[in-house]
Amino acid sequence: MNSNKKFFLMIIGIIGVVIFWIGWVSMNPADEKAMATFVSVDELLEDNITHRTKLGGLVKDGSIVISETNHLDCSFVLKEGDLELNIKYDRTRPDLFKDGAEVIVTGQYVNGVFYADELQTKCASRYEGDLRDENSYNLSEIDS
Template sequence: MPKAKFIIAILALSLIGFGWMVIGFETEEVPFISVSDLIEHHESYTQEKFRLGGNVLDGSIKYSEDKLDLFFELKQGEATLSVKHHSAAVPDLFKDGTQVIVEGVYKNGVFVADNLMTKCASRYEEESNYESKSSQTI
């Protein structure tokens, strides 16, 4: 078999592979933005889902009566945002003041998070990668 034929086949396959990799991922993109950016400019983003980071405002944690809905205020800098998260098991490290990352959609002034992750306390900085997860779906 001529070498050229082989190289063309390899190139063609690589191209298909690369194309497959780079197309159509906009819908899966989750921008990591600031709370104030979300509140002011959420309409300018094409994506639906967002990822936010901040701290749980002290004293803001509330649960629904059946304890399955969690409400808290996410504080980042001066901005705060109400977050709602439905889950029977919040991450172990979740409490007042904890650094958290939330992923979800912004609806009528409330951020409905389908994913709530806690950043581990600073002394576990090495393990901060092992974020606790809840309600994650693959």
């Protein structure tokens, strides 16, 4: 076998091993938090999906309840269209988490409550507000 062929086989071999490895990890991730399925609230409720999922929606106004005993414990209602879903979350909340915020939660749906372990708010590093709101105030009013 000439050396060119040997190298060729070697390269094919490496590529084969790596594709196998990537495929294997994709099928059997070691950490259960490695993957999450993006679903809509509709799908989640209808199919009663209990494996790890990711949901996007808005925080319903006035729905944020923070526990009296442990201030990290928090529950709120996620709205997607007309559908609503109770969320429980017990970790540090992002700065931009508030009524009406657009959030993405990751976690599991168990018996009517979604237990989230990840809570992301949109627009963390980009800030593109709606200019029309500027109509409501101007600088001099605020300073006074």
